Amino acid sequence: MASLMSRIRWGRGAVLLIAGAYFLVPMVCSIIFSVDDNTGFSLNAYTGLLSAPGFLDSLTFTLELAAVTVVVMLLLLVPALIAVRLGSQRLRTVIEIVCSLPLVVPVVALTAGIIGVLRWGPDYLHDTPFFQTIVAIQNPSFPVVLVLAYVLMSLPLAYRALDAGLRGVDVRTLVEAARSCGSNWPRAVITVVLPNLRGALLNATFITLALVLGEFTTSSILGYQPFAVWIYEAGKNDGQMSVAVSVLSLVIAWVLLLALSAAGRERRGRKPARP
Amino acid sequence: MTTVTAPASGVALAPGGATVEFRSLRRQFGATTALDGLDLTVHPGELLALLGPSGCGKTTALRILAGFEKHDSGQVLVDGEDITKIPAHKRDAGMVFQSYSLFPHLSAADNVSFGLRMRGTGKAQRRKRALELLELVGLPQHADRYPHQMSGGQQQRIALARALALQPRVLLLDEPLSALDAKVRLNLRDEIRRLQQELGITTLFVTHDQEEALSMADRVAVLRAGRLEQCATPQELYARPATAFVAEFVGTMSRIPCERVGNGVAVLGRQFPVDGAIPADGELHVLVRPENVGLTPGEHGEALVVGASFLGSVTRLTVRLSDGTEVKVDLPTEAAAALPVGGTAHLTLPDRPVLVDRRTA
Known part of the structure; x- marks a missing residue:
């Protein structure tokens, strides 16, 4: 033994x-x-980063895209998942399938589809107000089309994170308990459900942030230069700096992860009482 | 609305209980009828237990009253006012759920004062009121504990305090004890009854546990397939069940085949008047409670003792008649010692009207 x-x-x-x-x-x-x-x-590769052309611009640009992507993703998924748990459990499978679809579509194929739509739009919509929308979502200073693509790509991962969090919470009972205490629907969700999904919300946020920070294919093909594309371009001229940036982005990701687990650990340390 | 104060606890109470009425309440879930025209009145300050098997509609009735479930037709009146169109958060009904429903991210005090926060009560006042209520349920020292730091029984007490915090007109208890272990359940049962009587709040208590219903409630409403079978005091329900279903659901009943004789029935060689109506056709059974059956040892008795269960002061014997019918008999343990398994005995029924039902499959 x-x-x-x-x-x-x-x-x-x-x-x-x-x-x-x-x-x-x-x-x-x-x-x-x-x-x-x-x-x-x-440490020249690291100290030279700040003065490297495009570094701060691409980093800021990416963080802006990430922030908006996270907000859109959360606004889309959280109410939908809570509504499904409160309303129709049968729709849960439908949502799961829809959210998992981006996993089976290669990013290149997704991007090709987006390009197709962006080309098709101007031809067919040039006499309608939608034409301006097609143009606006490609605005180089803030391409909404990238946000939409990132939201799609983040759906499978963010869905899993949120679903795992919701499994640990009896949403229906908590909402009903809050309502019997005089809270209306929206207030019950905000004051009771969301605080208990903090860990899941942070997980989904972090996963989406990490995805946007590292996404290369779509942004590169569509001709934008977020951080990942900038790293690739910088690597062509200065390999050492490009690796330094990669190391730095890894450190940023770890810091976010540690902050996340620290936030989630806050109350876990206390031992439950014996029944 | 005037508020009274309980002398014992010093906690502000609801202004007397409200009258709750279900009128021809119907609710259908697909092909399943959960409530089939329920008519029931709960008197002010009364604890009424809704008792019945799974799927009988008791929880549906409670949830419709709470505002969590819609009804198809009928009315729910509280003090004469139809509340079916009022949203749940404005119904003034406190509820304790079967599963632990405390808000995990809030301390016990914050859970109790949650409703007051929703009403915009100041922080200091909320805290004061929460501590009063925690005192009332015997957990003042747990004010700053979180739900995961408390046992199931403690959590349900906090949930009870939370339900009472807003001085509701009606208190709804949806099987609040079913998730607890036996000893905690007994303690909390007494605690709930004590509080309910002290506060004088109209209370609806859903349970499938007959012992719980009989020991706690002023009246018990037995439901079956969405309909009210009988609503009576526990004593009346036990002693004079209105239907065979109630008789068999509340307490233990044995069935003995009998024959129609005029307006009565013949069983075990004797004739008995019938309590209620005799079914017009079919084979008949007399329903008897174990404590109402007499058993005396006898070598040529018609009953063979086939089993014995020691229940403390009484022993429950199972005897088999010549036609295979098994009858339960409760005897004082000392008397039961004279009737060992394998022995024979004479079976007798008391001289009073018996309850008769058709033979069931």
């Missing part, structure tokens, strides 16, 4: 070591590459 336990411990250690190496080695190599300029240790 003791030898079996010992073997299991060794097995676990080996798996952890291999997984850790698989995860850490590329990152360590990236960090080494970003701070080694052939003469020794140097």
Whole structure:
């Protein structure tokens, strides 16, 4: 028995070591590459970031897109999922299928579809007010079309995060309890349901943020330059800086993740009472 | 509206209980009829238990009263006013749910004062009122605890305090004890009854547990397939059930085949008058409670003792008649000792009208 336990411990250690190496080695190599300029240790790649042309613009542009995407995604999904739980459970499957559809459509195909619509629009809608809409959503200073694409892409992941959160909450009973305490529908949802979905909302937000920060294909094909596209372009001229930016974006993602788990851990530390 | 104060607790109370009336209430879910013309009146300050098997419509009736469920036709009146068009949050009805329904992100005090917050009451006043109510339910020291830090029984007490915080006209209890273990259930049962009587609030209590209903309620309404079978005091319901269904649902009943003889029936070689009407056709059974059956040891008795269950001061014996009918008999444990399993005995029924029903499959 003791030898079996010992073997299991060794097995676990080996798996952890291999997984850790698989995860850490590329990152360590990236960090080494970003701070080694052939003469020794140097942080030039990092200090030069702020002055690099397009860095701040693309980062700001991406964060703006991410913020709007998160808001649209939450406004779309949260009321829908709560309504389904309160109203018709049968629609839950429909919503799950609809939200999972973007998983089976390759991003390139989705982008090709968007391009098709954007080309088709001006031809058929040029005499209608919709023509201006088609033009407006492609405005280079803030392309709404990218937000729409990102919302679509984030649906499967954000749906899973929110659905997992909702599974842990008896939405119907909580809303009914709030209503019996004198709260109307919207207030019951805002004051009772949403605070109990904090973790799920943060998860969905983080996942969407990470997706927008790293999305390259659609924005590149549509001709915009958010952060991921800028990293790619910068890498053509200065590989070291491009890797430095990648490392930096990883750090930003980790900081967000830690903040998220810290927020979710707030009340978990307390032990429940014995019944 | 005047507010009275309970001398014992010092907590402001509802201004006396309200009268609740269900009038010809109907509710259909697809092909299933949940309520089939329910007529029922709950008197002011009364605790009325809605009792019945699963699917009999008791919870539906309560949810319609609370405003969480729509009705197809009929009326629900509170103090003579039809409330069916009033939204749930304006109905002035406090509710305790079967599942723990405390708001997980709020402390016990904040849960209790939630309704007052919705009404715009100031923070200090809310806190004061919450502490008063927590005192009332015996949990003042739990004010700052969160639901996940409390046991099921404690959570239901907090839920009760929350339901009472707004001084509702009606208190609705939807199987609030069913998720609790036996000992906690007994304690909370007494606690709810004490509070209800102290506050004098009209209360509807949904349960499928007959013991709970009989021990707590002023009156018990037995529902079956969306219809009211009988509404009476627990004593009357037990002693004089209006129908065979009530008789068998409330307490334990045995069925003994009998024959029609004039206006009465013959069973175990004797004739008995009938309580109520005799079914016009079909094979008949007499319904008898275990404590109403007499059993005396006898070598050539018609009953064979086939089982015995020790229940404390009484022992429940199961005897089999020659036609295979099994009858439950409660005897004092000392008397039951003289009737071992395998022995025979004479079975007797008391001299009073018996309840008769058609034979069921």
